[in-house]
Amino acid sequence: MDDQPVLDPLGAVRAAGDPATDVYLTGTVFLDIIFTGLDSAPVRGTESWARGMGSSPGGIANMATALARLGLRTTLAAAFGDDVYGDYCWDSLSSGEGIDLSLSRRIPGWHSPVTVSMAYEGERTMVTHGHEAPPPEEAAPACPPPARAAVAALGHRGTSGEGEADEEWIGSAAASGTKVFADVCWDETGRWDPADLEGLRHCAAFLPNAAEAMRYTRTDSAQEAARRLAELVPLAVVTLGSEGAFAVDSGSGETAEVPALIVEALDPTGAGDVFVAGFVTGTLAQWPLADRLAFASLSAALSVQEFGGSLSAPGWIEIASWWQQTKDAAVAGAADPALSRFAFLDDLLPAAPRRWPLRRAVPTIGFRPA
Template sequence: MPGQSGRGPGHTHPAAHPAPRPHALQTPRAALSRPLFDPLAAVREPGGPRYDVYLTGTVFLDIIFTGLDSAPVRGTESWARGMGSSPGGIANMATALARLGLRTSLAAAFGDDMYGDYCREELEAGEGIDLSLSHTVPGWHSPVTVSMAYEGERTMISHGHEAPPKARSAPGGTAAGGTAGPGAPGGAGEAADAAFDPDAPECPPPATACVSSLVPGRPQEWIATAAGRGSRVFADVGWDETGRWDLAALAELPHCEAFLPNAVEAMRYTRTDCPRTAAHALAEHVPLAVVTLGAEGAYAVDARTGETADVPGIAVEALDTTGAGDVFVAGFVTGSLAGWPLPDRLAFAGLTAALSVQEFGGSLSAPGWPEIAAWWRTTGSQDPGYARYAFLRRILTDCASSVPARRAVPTLGFRPPEG
């Protein structure tokens, strides 16, 4: 995805990120749970890419209601026992990657409103995500999703408008307009027409890896460009609204190193009735096929070596499943870039996803190393049933406690005290 702008993380063109409006609600700044170590330190090479991961897509404001006893009933009012707000859509994936210590670059359109200011601040200042390739669209309001979690499932309502097109400028400049429609991969809104930002820079920046959601019938030329420059491409896919479920419609699949659909998607694309059979069928089209099985875990097939891995899920009480798939992919990408064995990558991805569903929201529910270390100390290392996670012992040797990660809160923020 897009070309480098030369600005460091956390810096954008002044005109592309206008100063906050005087009366905008300001989120209190709190100390963040920064990665306690670099998971890629052992494999980084001098002069390597500036970014570990690049991605593009639509950022939503997610408003999540939890603690509902049942689905809303027509003509009645339901009260939720819990509520949270956080950036959503592609922000789920970007935050999950950043919290695992990967240097993350995101190209996205932000609305010229309080919601857009909030999402940008959370991602840029709060999570350390590089937004120098993102842009703000004047007069465009941010897409919003309301998610209702109950009985381990979620129901979503999203709203958004296509942003007015504008002439493209140089990466990080002021003229790029966001043509982001109502939907985003892996986020609360999942319409396929906004799986990437059409006004993101045409030439991706040098990055070790790229993450994308493939869209049937909608080529994303940047993926081929990124792969041609050496980036390792990891992709999932959303629901095929056309109903054709044709692998040939996923034009970028040959450029991907790994394809990570869920079980239903994998079986539909391969015309099989078993997710593991589907994984083997997909491995004929991509070097590494990973099929997520929900609470049952995940199954992977490495077409290059013939290796398979089957890791069961971790049983947890799910508060909100929003963004769990994104967190899984982020965990798998982290392990892949670090060079871990396939079973360890699969187990780590499942663990991060399991930890995420125990918190509100998509992006701000993503675990960082402190949460992972805490789970290992209090649960994983104490239960013989989790022996398969013993690989964490060598990874977490120097991992100490840290300030708790920021979480979704009922409001966007409080006004600072007067005086």
């Protein structure tokens, strides 16, 4: 393995006395089993064969892995079952990806949640099984550790009071100086009650997708939804799927919009989490808003070209390779608008080809180390 250090996107802004953790996360870890290469949706009463299959830690693990692969010091507080699935997820995240699990807990007798995802026609269908989650105090600390940033999920969370507990730790984190980035849970009730977003008062940024943003704001366009949300949070970022992303900074009044990269998508699982990870990275590194959006979109585009959620997240090797290929194509005469849009990568990536240590978890529970 190359002994050169991994690229640190926050190297220019680190200082003595900074928190040991760059990003703190808490949430549910699933075992994801992903089927790819399906020509169409499964039909009742028939058997469908998939051309590809893999497994990986999912749920909050998608974002934790994406952040860690971009060089951020990531701490995850979550519950893990003491079954084989829990062992695999724990080892993949801790040993395979270098994520700090010191605040996570192994729960005796708890069956790990499992999601089966089927990718076809650019979309996915999921089936999930899980038992009642352990009490919050067994899964994550009530008071989060000092961190530069944290990512929280807002929105409708059912009637268990879980959302209230989440808002407490979000408020504690923000009060300690942590920048809280919020995404949102899909509201299966269809209510889309704006009161579910009360936690935004503690947050530095909110990153819903277009459908979620328009439903919460009762607007007809993602751009108008972003402007409405910017009245509630300093920075509103709305992802537009194949059309890119749009952001409004309520403090400066700045807006930015970037188109999505056109790629052949194999599996969209976890792409939203990878987008958030890229945007958090750029924000902590103090990049301009348009560059943050472009980098987040690039990260998400690279992820959908591989199967799985967490283990498809790109690292600097994949980003540097894509950028070099883009520049080589331009030299060969194939004009690409990405050449100017991503020019900021030249200041971030080394001019000469370089090998970074590739620390990766094995993308299936089906194989044992040699």
